[in-house]
Each structure stands twice: as C-alpha cells, then as structure tokens.
Amino acid sequence: MRARVEHGVLGYTEAGPGFFDAVIGWVGRRRHWSIEREWITPCPGIMPSMAHLLRATLEPGDGVIVQSPAFSPIPVIVEQNGLRVVDQSLRLTDNRYHMDVEAFRAAAERPDVRAFVLCSPHNPMGRVWSQDELALVAGIAAANDLLVISDEIHAEVVFPWAQFVSYADVAPDSSRFAILFGPSKGFNLPGLRTAVAVIPHTGLRAAFHRELHQVNEDFGVNVMGAIALEAAYGRGAEWLDALAGYLAGNLEVLQAGVTERLPGVEVITPDASFLVWLDCRALGLPDDELQKRIVDQAGVVIEPGIAFGANGSGFIRLNIGTQRGRVTAAIERMVAAL
Ligand SMILES: Cc1ncc(COP(=O)(O)O)c(C=O)c1O
Incomplete structure (x- = not known):
C-alpha cells in the first residue's frame, strides 16, 4: 500500500489476476474450498452485496429468514428493500446458541419465504455452526428453493476449539447460494471497502451482475482495498x-x-x-x-x-x-x- 501511495496514481482500478489468485489461494488453503475465478465478484462490502442479491432475485413482500439476535443492518437491509424479515430466534441453552431446525423447516416451507440470510460465524455471539447444523438447514433450504446468502465475514478469526465450516461445504451442488466474505474483519480493513461475493450458480451470478450493472457497481475496485486484500490473503496468514x-x-x-x-x-x-x-x-x-x-x-x-x-x-x-x-x-x- 505504501508503494502504491508513493507511485502516486490512484486512478480507477480493475481487480487484476493477483486479486483473484489471492482469493482462490486463500479459500483453497484456509477453507479447503476449490473455487473458479469466474465465481468471484469483487464488491465494496457484505451489506451492499446482500442487498443486491435480494433485489436481484426476490419480489417485494417476499419473506427472508434472519436468525436473531442478529447484526442489526441485516434486518434493516431486508426491510429497506421492500422485503419482510421472518425472524427465527436462536435458542440459548448451557451457554450456547442453537438453531431451532424444526422452526426453520416450518418457515422455509412457507410459500412467501424465498431466502435465508445465514450469519456464519454468527454476529453477535460468535457461534461457529457445525457441519451437521449447516447440512440440515442446507437440505431444507434446497428442498424449498431458497436463495441462501451466507455472510462469512467473521470466518477469518476462529478459535482453536472450533472448526469453521463454510455453507459452500454443505450446500447441494445446484443450489442457489452466495458466500460473502473479505479481509475486513480479520485484518481490520473495513474502511477500505473491499470484499467478495463467491457464487457458483451461473444464473444467480448473472442476476447479481445485472443488478450491479444497473448501479454502475461492476465498475472497478477500491485501489487500496484491492492491494490490501492481496497482501492480507497472500501474506497475512x-x-x-x-x-x-x-x-x-x-x-x-x-x-x-x-x-x-x-x-x-x-x-x-x-x-x-x-x-x-x-x-x-x-x-x-x-x-x-x-x-x-x-x-x-x-x-x-x-x-x-x-x-x-x-x-x-x-x-x-x-x-x-x-x-x-x-x-x-x-x-x-x-x-x-x-
Ligand atoms: C456479520 C457482519 N456482516 C457484515 C458486516 C459489514 O460488512 P461490510 O462493511 O463489508 O458491509 C459486519 C460488520 O460488522 C458484520 O459483523
């Protein structure tokens, strides 16, 4: 970043091969997830991408499952985009929060419910969801054709007693899901407004890109943010x-x-x-x-x-x-x- 500032030119910048290689390398090494370059869309943040994905695929009035207690911008984004929050309260027992899978199933089966925003690890209580929990909800989500947006921004710092599992590891192949993450939390870079959306499903990705195009957000990346991402993911482990x-x-x-x-x-x-x-x-x-x-x-x-x-x-x-x-x-x- 210092070298770039000294270079002196901070013009419009596209994500180059180094950016994509850094993301592919990072998820390959840290999450054992092999992704293709075209699945990755650079974006300025988790929340804007969440909003674009919801707008791209849902109709006004549709229901979106959000698990509470929830990071407050999530329900705000849902409501501000003309959608309805279908609240699923997490259960606290013996110092640990749990999903109520049967309540989740009942909500997912409602015809008005079209999407699920998963927060994984979950903010505010830092819960890492287990493979079994995620597999259960992924099966239910796929059976009911829900769009799943997995906000994995907090997956960079995981304590030794937990094993992070990405939603991508449990989602059935053809399901419509987006994994949103970036170096902003782990490396304390949120002001550089740089994250990624990883979307394997071609149709969902195309709908997302159309939405980005409408607001000119498919144009370039934050020049310093891209450099920071490459440095963090390339050399920050x-x-x-x-x-x-x-x-x-x-x-x-x-x-x-x-x-x-x-x-x-x-x-x-x-x-x-x-x-x-x-x-x-x-x-x-x-x-x-x-x-x-x-x-x-x-x-x-x-x-x-x-x-x-x-x-x-x-x-x-x-x-x-x-x-x-x-x-x-x-x-x-x-x-x-x-
Ligand atoms: C769970 C979660 N999602 C998203 C964000 C915000 O992400 P961004 O600034 O990339 O929109 C935060 C920030 O605290 C967060 O905790």
Whole structure:
C-alpha cells in the first residue's frame, strides 16, 4: 500500500489476476474450498452485496429468514428493500446458541419465504455452526428453493476449539447460494471497502451482475482495498493466526475477570471473532440503565444487546480486539459502574 501511495496514481482500478489468485489461494488453503475465478465478484462490502442479491432475485413482500439476535443492518437491509424479515430466534441453552431446525423447516416451507440470510460465524455471539447444523438447514433450504446468502465475514478469526465450516461445504451442488466474505474483519480493513461475493450458480451470478450493472457497481475496485486484500490473503496468514491466539488470551482474561468480579454477568463463549456477547440479565437492569452505566459512567463502549433484536435484551456485546491492558481496564471500569 505504501508503494502504491508513493507511485502516486490512484486512478480507477480493475481487480487484476493477483486479486483473484489471492482469493482462490486463500479459500483453497484456509477453507479447503476449490473455487473458479469466474465465481468471484469483487464488491465494496457484505451489506451492499446482500442487498443486491435480494433485489436481484426476490419480489417485494417476499419473506427472508434472519436468525436473531442478529447484526442489526441485516434486518434493516431486508426491510429497506421492500422485503419482510421472518425472524427465527436462536435458542440459548448451557451457554450456547442453537438453531431451532424444526422452526426453520416450518418457515422455509412457507410459500412467501424465498431466502435465508445465514450469519456464519454468527454476529453477535460468535457461534461457529457445525457441519451437521449447516447440512440440515442446507437440505431444507434446497428442498424449498431458497436463495441462501451466507455472510462469512467473521470466518477469518476462529478459535482453536472450533472448526469453521463454510455453507459452500454443505450446500447441494445446484443450489442457489452466495458466500460473502473479505479481509475486513480479520485484518481490520473495513474502511477500505473491499470484499467478495463467491457464487457458483451461473444464473444467480448473472442476476447479481445485472443488478450491479444497473448501479454502475461492476465498475472497478477500491485501489487500496484491492492491494490490501492481496497482501492480507497472500501474506497475512501467520499474522492472522497470531492474532487469533492473542484474542483467545484476551477472552481468557475477560472470562476470568467476569467470573471473579462481575457476579450476575455471564460470558457466552465465542467460537470466532473479536466480539463477545455477555449475558447481563441476572443483574436485573433495564437496557437503557445498563447502557448508561457501562457507556456513560464506565466509559466502555459496548453495543447494547437490544440493538440485535428483542431477544438481545439484557445482553451487551463487547469488542476485545484490542490491547490486553484495555480489556483489563474495561473489566475494572464495569465493576465500578455495575
Ligand atoms: C456479520 C457482519 N456482516 C457484515 C458486516 C459489514 O460488512 P461490510 O462493511 O463489508 O458491509 C459486519 C460488520 O460488522 C458484520 O459483523
């Protein structure tokens, strides 16, 4: 990136062979997924591509399955594009969230339901879905001809106790699915607005491209973002693995601190990412009071759980992607405020 800045020309840029090779190499090495170059579409982000895919294939009023608690822009994108969220609440038992497969089947069989947005690993609680869970929903989705959009942006940082499985590994061959991912979360590059959509199904890809063409979004990539993707995917694996180890250490510090010092708060152990979902329901505080004490009084910036849906009430999401000393400091401040 520095060399490019020194070169001085930041004109319109197309994704070159290096970009595609970097993506193909990355998913081949990290996910053991062999993809073809034409399946890959560079895009500025996960959310815009999700919107384009939904617009390209659904009719106004169609239902889209979203599993809550959900990263809030997902239901917003669904609704802002004239579609309806069909909410599937994830079940929390023994510190772990689960899909309700029978409820999913019932929703998928409804004639008005046409798509499923999977978040894998799931934001906010960092759940990595197992091969069995994914195979079950993939079978149901294919049987009901659902479009499946798998948002795999958090798949780069996965802890040693979990094994990430891409939706692509379980989807029946001919099914219509798109895998959206990029280096933005793992390598902290979201401001460079560079991601990819990988779509093996020719018809779905063509519909997606038509949508992109209508808004001139099939024109070029972010020049710095493309360079960053190539560098991250080409040479960043070791750094990323070290990061995952460091984050696992941060998580341990958080878990120990919360257990010892914050009775009534429970860490939902994540399998992936730098985001941690904390169950504060036993404190008995209303969401606005929780927010006031942690953000305003303690000065710890968290996301209130309620922002992820009604079933996020009483929870908070904390980002531990930072220096360990800050995690310790955040615990100290929360102890004082709670
Ligand atoms: C699950 C999930 N999807 C998508 C995004 C946003 O992706 P983008 O900025 O590429 O649209 C985020 C960002 O936090 C996220 O957590």
